[in-house]
Amino acid sequence: MSVNEDSTGVLLAARRRLISPSLTLSYRQPLHIVRGTMQYLFDQTGRRYLDGYNNVPHVGHCHPEVVSAATKQMALLNTNTRYLHETLEQYAESLTSTLPEPLRMCFFVNSGSEANELALRLARVHTQSTDLIVLNGAYHGNTTTLTHISPYKADGLESGRPSWVHIVALPDVYRGEHKSDDPRAGEKYAQPVGECIAQLESQRKGLCGYIAESCPSVGGQLLFPEGYLAAVYAKVRGAGGVCIADEVQTAYGRLGEYFYGFEQQRVVPDIVVLGKPIGNGYPIGAVVTTAEIARSFDNGQEFFSTFGGSTVSCTVGAAVLEIVNQDRLQTHAKKVGSHLLAGLRSLIDRYSLIGDVRGSGFFLGVELVRNRDTLEPAAQEATDVVNRMRDTGVLIGTDGPFHNVLKIRPPMPFNAEDADALVTCLDDALARSEIS
Amino acid sequence: MSVNEDSTGVLLAARRRLISPSLTLSYRQPLHIVRGTMQYLFDQTGRRYLDGYNNVPHVGHCHPEVVSAATKQMALLNTNTRYLHETLEQYAESLTSTLPEPLRMCFFVNSGSEANELALRLARVHTQSTDLIVLNGAYHGNTTTLTHISPYKADGLESGRPSWVHIVALPDVYRGEHKSDDPRAGEKYAQPVGECIAQLESQRKGLCGYIAESCPSVGGQLLFPEGYLAAVYAKVRGAGGVCIADEVQTAYGRLGEYFYGFEQQRVVPDIVVLGKPIGNGYPIGAVVTTAEIARSFDNGQEFFSTFGGSTVSCTVGAAVLEIVNQDRLQTHAKKVGSHLLAGLRSLIDRYSLIGDVRGSGFFLGVELVRNRDTLEPAAQEATDVVNRMRDTGVLIGTDGPFHNVLKIRPPMPFNAEDADALVTCLDDALARSEIS
Numbered sequence: 001m002s003v004n005e006d007s008t009g010v011l012l013a014a015r016r017r018l019i020s021p022s023l024t025l026s027y028r029q030p031l032h033i034v035r036g037t038m039q040y041l042f043d044q045t046g047r048r049y050l051d052g053y054n055n056v057p058h059v060g061h062c063h064p065e066v067v068s069a070a071t072k073q074m075a076l077l078n079t080n081t082r083y084l085h086e087t088l089e090q091y092a093e094s095l096t097s098t099l100p101e102p103l104r105m106c107f108f109v110n111s112g113s114e115a116n117e118l119a120l121r122l123a124r125v126h127t128q129s130t131d132l133i134v135l136n137g138a139y140h141g142n143t144t145t146l147t148h149i150s151p152y153k154a155d156g157l158e159s160g161r162p163s164w165v166h167i168v169a170l171p172d173v174y175r176g177e178h179k180s181d182d183p184r185a186g187e188k189y190a191q192p193v194g195e196c197i198a199q200l201e202s203q204r205k206g207l208c209g210y211i212a213e214s215c216p217s218v219g220g221q222l223l224f225p226e227g228y229l230a231a232v233y234a235k236v237r238g239a240g241g242v243c244i245a246d247e248v249q250t251a252y253g254r255l256g257e258y259f260y261g262f263e264q265q266r267v268v269p270d271i272v273v274l275g276k277p278i279g280n281g282y283p284i285g286a287v288v289t290t291a292e293i294a295r296s297f298d299n300g301q302e303f304f305s306t307f308g309g310s311t312v313s314c315t316v317g318a319a320v321l322e323i324v325n326q327d328r329l330q331t332h333a334k335k336v337g338s339h340l341l342a343g344l345r346s347l348i349d350r351y352s353l354i355g356d357v358r359g360s361g362f363f364l365g366v367e368l369v370r371n372r373d374t375l376e377p378a379a380q381e382a383t384d385v386v387n388r389m390r391d392t393g394v395l396i397g398t399d400g401p402f403h404n405v406l407k408i409r410p411p412m413p414f415n416a417e418d419a420d421a422l423v424t425c426l427d428d429a430l431a432r433s434e435i436s
Numbered sequence: 437m438s439v440n441e442d443s444t445g446v447l448l449a450a451r452r453r454l455i456s457p458s459l460t461l462s463y464r465q466p467l468h469i470v471r472g473t474m475q476y477l478f479d480q481t482g483r484r485y486l487d488g489y490n491n492v493p494h495v496g497h498c499h500p501e502v503v504s505a506a507t508k509q510m511a512l513l514n515t516n517t518r519y520l521h522e523t524l525e526q527y528a529e530s531l532t533s534t535l536p537e538p539l540r541m542c543f544f545v546n547s548g549s550e551a552n553e554l555a556l557r558l559a560r561v562h563t564q565s566t567d568l569i570v571l572n573g574a575y576h577g578n579t580t581t582l583t584h585i586s587p588y589k590a591d592g593l594e595s596g597r598p599s600w601v602h603i604v605a606l607p608d609v610y611r612g613e614h615k616s617d618d619p620r621a622g623e624k625y626a627q628p629v630g631e632c633i634a635q636l637e638s639q640r641k642g643l644c645g646y647i648a649e650s651c652p653s654v655g656g657q658l659l660f661p662e663g664y665l666a667a668v669y670a671k672v673r674g675a676g677g678v679c680i681a682d683e684v685q686t687a688y689g690r691l692g693e694y695f696y697g698f699e700q701q702r703v704v705p706d707i708v709v710l711g712k713p714i715g716n717g718y719p720i721g722a723v724v725t726t727a728e729i730a731r732s733f734d735n736g737q738e739f740f741s742t743f744g745g746s747t748v749s750c751t752v753g754a755a756v757l758e759i760v761n762q763d764r765l766q767t768h769a770k771k772v773g774s775h776l777l778a779g780l781r782s783l784i785d786r787y788s789l790i791g792d793v794r795g796s797g798f799f800l801g802v803e804l805v806r807n808r809d810t811l812e813p814a815a816q817e818a819t820d821v822v823n824r825m826r827d828t829g830v831l832i833g834t835d836g837p838f839h840n841v842l843k844i845r846p847p848m849p850f851n852a853e854d855a856d857a858l859v860t861c862l863d864d865a866l867a868r869s870e871i872s
Contacts, residue, residue, distance in 0.1 A: 008520060011522060012520065014528075015520065015525055018525060018528035018532060018540065018541065018542055019517070019524065019525070019541070019543075019745075020541050020725075022730070022737065022738060022739040023517050023543070023738070023739060023740065023745070024738045025518055025519070030520050031519045033513060033519040034512075036512075036513045036514070036515060041513075056515075056742060061513070062513065067507065067510045070506075071506075071507045074498065074506060075498055075500070075503045076470075076471055076498065077469060077470060077498065078472070078493070078497070078718075079469055079472060079490070079493075079497070079717070080492070081455070081459050082460065082461055082462040083461070083462065083466065083469040084444060084468040085468065089454060089455070093454060096454060104453070104454065105455070105456050107459070109547075110546040110547045110550070111550065111742060111743060112742065113550065113741075114547065114550065114578075114579070117580060121579075121580055142554070142739060142741060143550070143553040143557075144581045145579065145580045275742070280514075281743065281748065282514075282719075283546040283719040283742075283743035283746075283749070294456040294457065297456065301458065302458060302459070304460075306547060306712055306719075307546075307547060307715075309459070310719075312717065312718075
């Protein structure tokens with residue numbers, strides 16, 4: 001046994017003793033990562049891995065400008081929103097400048113989960129209703145209420161799915177009822193939302209709203225068909241509901257063509273939920289909504305998040321946004337993402353295992369199937385491919401309801417050479433799948 | 437209008453435009469704080485304020501060792517618990533070493549709210565029950581589920597109080613039914629818990645558990661009477677429930693005599709919830725529980741917090757704990773806290789407005805009343821006192837169900853001179869109350 005294997009063994013033993021087993025490790029052979037820089041991670045032996053799926057370090061692992069901004073503010077002042085401080089207003093100003101009117105009122109919290117929690121509270125107070133329409137395969141966070149609206153994880157979990165949650169089909173034009181060749185797929189996938197509303201009306205129940213990730217990520221790296229959200233939002237608003245866009249996985253130019261996922265659908269949500277990438281690893285979540293909804297929530301009850309909107313959170317948040325703009329990362333994701341997508345598509349003809357290649361910018365999915373007609377999910381094969389790629393130095397993950405979708409969502413500095421390296425590595429892993 | 441008033445005006449205008457009004461500002465004349473160091477804060481004019489109530493910067497505002505540890509790790513690697521990393525195990529090791537057996541399994545999240553959310557999920561899975569006993573006047577966080585169990589804020593709020601929440605009286609030996617001169621007060625306050633359990637049993641309902649801040653803080657800076665939690669825990673466990681101690685306000689030696697609030701009650705909880713002080717302002721929450729409860733939760737469903745347990749969170753968390761130990765801050769809080777308490781008590785005879793002075797270490801409360809017999813709360817007077825003290829350079833807050841309790845909870849480096857300065861400032865503010 002080498003020294004490295006030994007150190008990994010020691011870490012694993014301590015982990016088993018002190019950390020709940022509900023926290024899982026990636027890969028069959030867990031990685032002991034000790035250093036990160038931009039789109040690269042390094043293990044304890046100094047070996048470099050190309051990071052092809054971590055979207056939290058949006059502007060790059062350990063981006064020096066983020067570290068420097070955080071450090072300066074941490075040394076100067078780290079306090080809360082009950083005092084006046086320019087960092088709060090400045091961050092809110094730059095954040096809202098990326099969003100369309102009337103999304104102008106900000107709340108800051110510490111994670112996407114906290115942001116989705118708050119979004120639901122806002123929607124409920126505003127509509128005075130609780131019934132919510134959610135997508136099958138969705139994941140919105142880890143609190144009790146969010147597990148209820150996250151069919152991806154936990155089917156109801158500890159307390160069962162409450163009656164106020166209404167699940168509609170995931171608009172998946174590869175695997176769903178309406179396929180990509182149907183020009184009316186968007187409209188058709190919106191129909192169940194209309195049916196759900198009609199049912200609520202027949203029961204004389206009000207509608208709180210509709211929540212969806214603007215592009216479902218754990219749902220399988222999906223882009224909605226054209227017209228889907230526009231049709232849904234019209235129905236929801238017609239019934240007095242609020243439209244919530246969960247942009248935790250898609251914000252800040254990841255899609256290349258769009259700064260936010262909802263732009264791809266040409267809609268403006270009533271509430272936008274932000275998380276993961278906006279702090280580049282510093283714990284930040286945000287909710288941006290309309291003045292009208294914020295007013296409804298202002299019912300005399302203070303909303304306070306101890307760390308949310310702190311001087312350090314806001315400084316880090318503003319620094320990340322500035323780097324995204326300054327380094328034109330959206331344009332970069334569009335250019336390199338197209339190149340990567342083309343590379344992935346070039347593999348389709350050579351490997352029958354590849355059922356679909358989809359996505360936009362640095363939000364890509366490769367769905368593996370055992371049979372292109374039956375679409376039988378190739379989950380085991382996807383796991384094999386991801387583990388083989390890890391062994392040869394490229395990190396991606398699996399996702400989707402059947403765990404058969406290769407998830408590719410790299411830090412934004414990922415470049416064309418990295419894209420080629422990822423495609424070559426995937427090619428190699430798939431080739432070995434065909435042999436084995 | 438001075439330049440400073442002008443800059444405050446500009447900040448206030450931007451805040452109104454961009455930040456929800458549900459986020460409130462402290463003091464009639466809001467403070468524009470620009471710098472912090474240990475137990476002091478400085479405004480935009482360079483004026484120094486003695487911080488007598490912020491318990492988040494536990495080891496001191498901008499403690500250089502915390503900043504340096506965070507900076508180093510941020511520049512090296514900031515990633516999540518799906519990889520092996522020694523920071524996670526090391527932090528879990530030092531955290532659990534402060535807790536009694538069998539509290540050995542750790543979960544890390546980003547705030548006290550997220551930690552309380554997770555504690556409830558653990559308790560529900562473990563007991564397969566949802567009915568929970570909570571204290572009147574409690575505050576456990578800002579998510580939907582936590583507003584339900586937080587009678588202090590929001591009486592039910594947007595969706596009403598659910599039937600699984602059972603509220604029992606706050607054991608307040610000053611204002612409650614059983615006073616401090618009753619040696620059996622603890623036992624008597626525990627009785628309603630027994631009654632609630634009997635009622636659940638008569639309805640053939642299971643008990644999920646009992647949750648309380650080990651010393652209610654927003655409830656009025658209270659210490660439970662002797663024997664209270666021991667009696668409650670016995671009843672709850674007898675009914676198959678789980679005992680949750682919310683230590684968000686009291687952890688890490690603040691009480692002087694005790695490292696955790698539950699020690700003052702000579703009990704060992706089944707789940708301990710940590711927040712605010714443990715990251716010194718960096719967003720960290722933690723849940724520590726037994727192997728048995730962690731096993732119940734390990735039902736094949738991953739629990740993942742994007743930032744919780746990150747390499748940076750754990751590094752910061754471990755650094756804070758090390759400073760607490762190394763600088764013997766618990767002993768310091770005991771010594772200086774006693775001095776401060778004596779100083780506050782010396783005011784009782786001179787001001788009839790003071791109804792009660794209570795607490796331990798740096799967790800102190802001064803309850804103001806208009807009449808020492810009727811205990812009519814002097815809320816307006818408390819607000820006046822706090823604002824006058826702010827004007828003369830000492831920051832404290834008000835709390836309690838009637839907002840008439842002066843809340844004193846300084847950063848731990850607060851020293852004897854600071855204590856004298858606070859007492860003098862309070863003396864002065866009270867003197868002006870009597871005149872006006």
